[in-house]
Amino acid sequence: xxxxxxxxxxxxxxxxxxxxxxxxxxxxxxxxxxxxxxxxxxxxxxxxxxxxxxxxxxxxxxxxxxxxxxxxxxxxxxxxxxxxxxxxxxxxxxxxxxxxxxxxxxxxxxxxxxxxxxxxxxxxxxxxxxxxxxxxxxxxxxxxxxxxxxxxxxxxxxxxxxxxxxxxxxxxxxxxxxxxxxxxxxxxxxxxxxxxxxxxxxxxxxxxxxxxxxxxxxxxxxxxxxxxxxxxxxxxxxxxxxxxxxxxxxxxxxxxxxxxxxxxxxxxxxxxxxxxxxxxxxxxxxxxxxxxxxxxxxxxxxxxxxxxxxxxxxxxxxxxxxxxxxxxxxxxxxxxxxxxxxxxxxxxxxxxxxxxxxxxxxxxxxxxxxxxxxxxxxxxxxxxxxxxxxxxxxxxxxxxxxxxxxxxxxxxxxxxxxxxxxxxxxxxxxxxxxxxxxx
Amino acid sequence: xxxxxxxxxxxxxxxxxxxxxxxxxxxxxxxxxxxxxxxxxxxxxxxxxxxxxxxxxxxxxxxxxxxxxxxxxxxxxxxxxxxxxxxxxxxxxxxxxxxxxxxxxxxxxxxxxxxxxxxxxxxxxxxxxxxxxxxxxxxxxxxxxxxxxxxxxxxxxxxxxxxxxxxxxxxxxxxxxxxxxxxxxxxxxxxxxxxxxxxxxxxxxxxxxxxxxxxxxxxxxxxxxxxxxxxxxxxxxxxxxxxxx
Numbered sequence: 068x069x070x071x072x073x074x075x076x077x078x079x080x081x082x083x084x085x086x087x088x089x090x091x092x093x094x095x096x097x098x099x100x101x102x103x104x105x106x107x108x109x110x111x112x113x114x115x116x117x118x119x120x121x122x123x124x125x126x127x128x129x130x131x132x133x134x135x136x137x138x139x140x141x142x143x144x145x146x147x148x149x150x151x152x153x154x155x156x157x158x159x160x161x162x163x164x165x166x167x168x169x170x171x172x173x174x175x176x177x178x179x180x181x182x183x184x185x186x187x188x189x190x191x192x193x194x195x196x197x198x199x200x201x202x203x204x205x206x207x208x209x210x211x212x213x214x215x216x217x218x219x220x221x222x223x224x225x226x227x228x229x230x231x232x233x234x235x236x237x238x239x240x241x242x243x244x245x246x247x248x249x250x251x252x253x254x255x256x257x258x259x260x261x262x263x264x265x266x267x268x269x270x271x272x273x274x275x276x277x278x279x280x281x282x283x284x285x286x287x288x289x290x291x292x293x294x295x296x297x298x299x300x301x302x303x304x305x306x307x308x309x310x311x312x313x314x315x316x317x318x319x320x321x322x323x324x325x326x327x328x329x330x331x332x333x334x335x336x337x338x339x340x341x342x343x344x345x346x347x348x349x350x351x352x353x354x355x356x357x358x359x360x361x362x363x364x365x366x367x368x369x370x371x372x373x374x375x376x377x378x379x380x381x382x383x384x385x386x387x388x389x390x391x392x393x394x395x396x397x398x399x400x401x402x403x404x405x406x407x408x409x410x411x412x413x414x415x416x417x418x419x420x421x422x423x424x425x426x427x428x429x430x431x432x433x434x435x436x437x438x439x440x441x442x443x444x445x446x447x448x449x450x451x452x453x454x455x456x457x458x459x460x461x462x463x464x465x466x467x468x469x470x471x472x473x474x475x476x477x478x479x480x481x482x483x484x485x486x487x488x489x490x491x492x493x494x495x496x497x498x499x500x501x502x503x504x505x506x
Numbered sequence: 507x508x509x510x511x512x513x514x515x516x517x518x519x520x521x522x523x524x525x526x527x528x529x530x531x532x533x534x535x536x537x538x539x540x541x542x543x544x545x546x547x548x549x550x551x552x553x554x555x556x557x558x559x560x561x562x563x564x565x566x567x568x569x570x571x572x573x574x575x576x577x578x579x580x581x582x583x584x585x586x587x588x589x590x591x592x593x594x595x596x597x598x599x600x601x602x603x604x605x606x607x608x609x610x611x612x613x614x615x616x617x618x619x620x621x622x623x624x625x626x627x628x629x630x631x632x633x634x635x636x637x638x639x640x641x642x643x644x645x646x647x648x649x650x651x652x653x654x655x656x657x658x659x660x661x662x663x664x665x666x667x668x669x670x671x672x673x674x675x676x677x678x679x680x681x682x683x684x685x686x687x688x689x690x691x692x693x694x695x696x697x698x699x700x701x702x703x704x705x706x707x708x709x710x711x712x713x714x715x716x717x718x719x720x721x722x723x724x725x726x727x728x729x730x731x732x733x734x735x736x737x738x739x740x741x742x743x744x745x746x747x748x749x750x751x
Contacts, residue, residue: 089541127693130545131552143552155553 070122073368074111075321075375076438076467079118079495086123091235092207093491096121101493104229106173107148110180111378112467113495114228120493123233125175131155132236139241140198145175145234150311157354158309161241162299164196168410170311170359175234180464181226181424183414183431185275185295185358190242191417192426194225200237205491209235214420223487226421228463230488230497247309248300249275249357253348255340259290259393266413269296275357280409281336282399282434283329289396291340292411297357312355314365324372327437329403336407361408374438376406379447380462381454382414384429391457392430395450399434402446408435422484425462433465444468463496474500508558510534510579510586512566512623513593515542517692518642521711522590523550529715532558534579534586537593538565558583566593567615569622576626585634588718589627591620591641594660596694602656609656616660621667628671631680639675640683640718641668645726647686648735651751672723684724685714688731 071077084094084102093102105122108115125146132142139161141152149163149170156162167182176182178200183192190196199213202224210232212221224231252273256262262278269276273296280292361367368376383391392411399405410433414426436443451473454461460477461469475481488497509526511519514535523533527550535550537543540563547561560582564575579586597612624639631637646654647661665684672682689695691704710727717725726732 130549132548134552134555136555 070108070116071375072112072115073109074377074438074467075368075371075373076377077113077116077118077495079113079116081117081119082121084121084123086125086128086203086233088128091203091209093203093205093233094121094123102233102491103494104145104175104179104233106146106176106179107171109169109172109176111376111465112463113499114180114463114466115176116495117493118495125173125233128235129173136161139243140238141241142236142238143174144236145173145178145200147174148172149174149177154311156241157244157247157311158306160244160246162244162354164240164242165190165193166358168359169362170355171362174237174239175229178225178234178237179227179229181419181421181426182464183426185277185297185412187417187426188270188276188413188415189274189417191415192419192424194420194424195417196240197225197420198238198240200224201235202232203235204232204489220487222420223422223484226419226424227484227488228423228494228496230492230494232489232492244299245301246299246303247354248302248304248351249297249354250300251295251297251350251352251357253343253350254294254296255343255346256294257291258287259389259396262290262292262294262411263389265294269294270413270415274298277410277412279339280396280411280432280434281340282396282405282409283333283336283403285400289393289400290411292409293340293343297352299354300351302351312353312359312363315363317365318367318369321369321373322371324374324437327371327406332405332407339407371435371437374440376438377436377443377447377467378433378465379436379450380425380431380433380465381450381459382425382427382429382431382462383454383457383459384427388430388457391453391459392432394453395432398446398449398453402442404436404439404443404446406435406437409433422480422487423463423478425460425464427460429459433462466496469500471500471502507587508532508534508583508585509588509590510536511590511592512536513591514561515539515546516592516594517694517707518687518690518710518714519590519592520546520549521707522592522714524553525711525715527554527557527559530554530557531588532560532583534560534562534583536562536564536566536575536579538563566623567611567619569614569619572619572623573626575623576630580630586630586637588638588640589631590718591623591639594620594642595657596654597657599654599656612656613660616657617663620664624667624671628675628680632675632678636679638681638683638718638721639668639671640685640714642685642687642714643668645686645688645731645735649738649746651749653751681721681723683717683722685717686724686726686731686735688726688728688734 101120103117104125128144128146130144134141136159166184177193181192181194202210210217276296278292278294284291413430416428419426509531515537543561547559594616601608643661643665646658647665668684689704692707705728713727
């Protein structure tokens with residue numbers, strides 16, 4: 068399987084091994100080879116790759132098992148994609164309790180990365196809304212895991228990057244909504260301190276908040292951007308009109324390397340920041356446009372060309388988070404290595420359940436960088452130092468290069484986690500970050 | 507409205523069943539793998555818990571007992587409005603060139619049993635004087651090519667049978683729909699490397715359901731296959747026979 072993850076920076080070969088059904092059993096592979104479940108492959112780095120080893124395609128197992136429309140509880144196989152789930156639930160006024168910035172992920176992937184979204188400040192991450200799941204392990208046992216049953220495996224699997232076994236199915240608590248529209252407000256803000264001010268003002272009144280960040284802005288304009296906040300609208304529409312959007316366009320080929328450069332991106336950022344003339348703009352938008360703006364362009368990652376892109380996502384957890392964020396943005400702005408896709412958001416206090424969960428209270432920044440090789444990696448090492456100093460961590464789902472040291476710092480519970488991983492499973496990510504101390 | 511789907515566990519059939527369920531059709535699902543069938547029935551029930559879903563385990567390649575299948579269906583539901591044949595095997599062309607068993611299996615499953623089933627269904631629909639018979643054949647039936655003529659010929663034969671049936675049943679107000687998919691991303695094509703031409707079975711299912719509702723005679727899905735096959739069909743034989751596809 069010639070397959071690349073979303074960032075397209077790795078060219079690894081892996082093989083396909085199919086799950087046996089009736090009864091569910093792991094595929095039998097060579098003795099020294101490992102398995103890794105594979106969903107829709109939207110992870111940026113190597114957490115969804117398994118170089119020279121096997122991937123178990125989970126999209127083949129995409130059936131619903133039960134949907135309780137009164138209580139809002141969905142049980143489905145882990146290979147179900149979010150578009151499939153949304154197609155089922157939105158019509159009956161239910162929504163995903165947590166949704167990431169793209170809908171092209173599977174339920175299994177959502178659990179394995181303990182994904183978070185624009186409502187983290189209120190609702191925490193995906194694992195917080197998981198009632199149970201069934202896990203298939205290499206002894207072919209199927210373990211039912213909940214918050215109170217087999218809790219160790221429950222906590223190890225949430226955010227566990229597919230390394231504890233194969234999630235066959237999961238039961239999720241959905242969120243009630245009154246309709247498919249969102250009352251959205253976009254506020255143009257001029258500085259980082261204004262961002263923090265807006266966050267404080269918005270977090271108690273809005274379920275969903277995030278800001279797009281102009282990472283080329285400097286000095287007093289550092290951290291400027293567009294603050295986006297929204298709540299579900301009570302406006303109802305005809306059931307038949309409720310659809311899950313498909314991409315309206317697709318990038319057919321990788322762009323040549325010169326297309327995305329500091330000049331074009333600075334221009335883009337300037338235009339994007341100023342696309343809204345007024346400071347406040349209110350509108351009613353369909354949920355798909357609010358939550359998944361990038362999904363309208365299929366294969367948008369090809370814009371970064373053959374060399375691909377890196378994403379750097381960290382969370383800063385520190386009393387002087389404003390300073391740490393300022394420092395990070397200064398480094399990026401000075402390096403001119405950034406791009407037009409940058410977001411910043413605060414995480415709330417709801418504790419993440421997984422041993423390797425990424426979200427913790429603080430501020431998270433996620434930025435895309437075209438892969439300029441050493442230059443980009445050097446910048447990231449500098450950023451790591453700031454993140455470390457601010458007691459932060461990095462997000463495995465986005466990572467292609469964090470060091471062994473940074474991994475251990477980010478996840479002090481990693482040794483406990485390793486107790487629950489399954490010896491038949493491994494990934495390029497875990498082999499890389501653990502280095503010599505192997506899995 | 508009740509639709510009977512023969513071969514309900516196939517990739518396209520599952521999506522068609524989901525689409526029909528969304529449109530409140532009752533369903534009779536026939537397949538030979540009970541575990542797969544149960545999983546799909548549960549899935550469809552989650553999509554629309556209000557419709558009636560009947561599951562019947564049956565090996566559709568057993569041509570001689572297909573009349574009993576129709577009786578069994580009619581003992582479970584009052585009648586059938588739409589019948590959809592969605593079962594078939596791709597087979598292995600190279601094996602079919604040397605192994606009698608492989609070739610016979612392909613022909614029996616894809617052509618012989620399908621014709622027998624269509625005969626029984628036609629008689630049933632004729633007696634109720636309305637209805638739709640839909641069958642999934644393939645663009646491969648439009649022209650025999652060396653890479654898959656064993657499979658292609660079964661579909662070509664089936665298309666001709668459907669054409670005759672359409673002619674016969676026209677005066678009885680019965681629609682006979684011949685569905686010709688191109689490459690669809692399902693279990694059947696899992697071993698092939700995917701390219702731009704591969705269609706999403708969900709999209710194919712929607713166009714099939716629309717064609718059934720519009721009482722069409724034939725459907726190429728996705729739509730551009732009509733034009734691709736128009737070109738392919740019109741290449742003179744003295745040229746086509748030299749190709750290596």
